[in-house]
Amino acid sequence: MKQQLKETSDTDTDNHVVGPVSAPPVPSGACPVPEFSSALDTGVKLPRDVSGKDAVKALRRLGFTVTRQHGSHIRMSKGGLHVTVPNHRAILPKTLQNVLRQAGVTVEEFLGEL
DSSP: OHHHHHHHTTBOTTSOBOOOOOOOOOOTTOOOOOOOOOHHHHTOOOOSOOOHHHHHHHHHHTTOEEEEEETTEEEEEETTEEEEEEOOSSOOHHHHHHHHHHHTOOHHHHHHHO
């Protein structure tokens, strides 16, 4: 009995192989998921007290220009890069990380311009 169970443990009732499910193949021409680099990878912690005003100043020093503002969100661009910075009293670290990732700026570069 144990031998029979062992033989059938790798298949279900319709004789389909049961095992780990792999991700479906990415179609040709599709954009792969971008690699996310975090501040933890570099060993530098993101500051918690950066305001939107400070972030805009630092990005301006890095070559970004303000293209428009809609409410409390400031749109900045540099070449083909476009970044939206929330103009809040304090930007959450995860939000700041995403702004820097979109801008193509490292945490060290950003901190150097604060």
